[in-house]
Amino acid sequence: MTGNNLADYLTLGLIMFSIGAVGVIVRRNPIVIFMCIELMLNAVNLTFLAFARFTPTSAALADRAESFMSGQMMVVFVMAVAAAEVAVGLGIIMAIYRLRNEIDIDEMNLLKG
């Protein structure tokens, strides 16, 4: 796949991120909202990797290995944070379901004053 340029990957990331943002606003099922957040995180990961592959590094840093690696490192940490976020978030959804026997997102107004 050498014929691609950076803009192709950025377009795919942009479309996926926009679909995820629309889903977070439109849907009412909290589990689907979580899925849309994962979709947005993955779009950002794709953008990180595309930039890591395509953008030139400065000549002063070109011989150091970590100058190419920062995008991939960010993706590793985003994956770790996403795993922790999903575990805690689904735990919260389970706790709310046990408390109220429903998970309609519009009925979750415990924090509203």
Add this chain to the structure above:
Amino acid sequence: MTVFMVLSAIAILAALGVVLFSSPVRSALCLVFNFFTLAFIYFGLKTELLGITQIVVYTGAIMVLFLFVIMLLNLGGPQTWKERFEFRTVLGFGFGFALAAVIASQVFANFQYFDKPQAPDSFGSPQALGRVLFTHYVWPFEIASILLLIGIVGSIMLAKRKL
């Protein structure tokens, strides 16, 4: 190029399916498709280790967790509440199109000409990634492990019968 086009078309269709299907199980399966195709796009970017990690972590662990909660809460059947059509739907789609238009108009004119990969082909190999992860990025790595530990403790606390 054609491979990338086919993969990205599948990814976009699957992403649309996540938002548009009313059954959460179908949304979850569409999300699995999306993550899987994204892993192959990562392979095309020569970041092999992260592509495999994508398959293992996202489609393996996170989506199993999602499906587990859907089955446990018994949400897989017909929807218990209707997705109403209301003003928020229009607002959401308008916001999405506006977001896409703003990013596209600001970004793409500058990135058309980056068509040559600058990083070496071996930059996504496990050797290269592991060497940098355990030397230059060792502090963030340790902090990420502490974060995962806090996540474990938090989800156990939330799952207890009495808080």
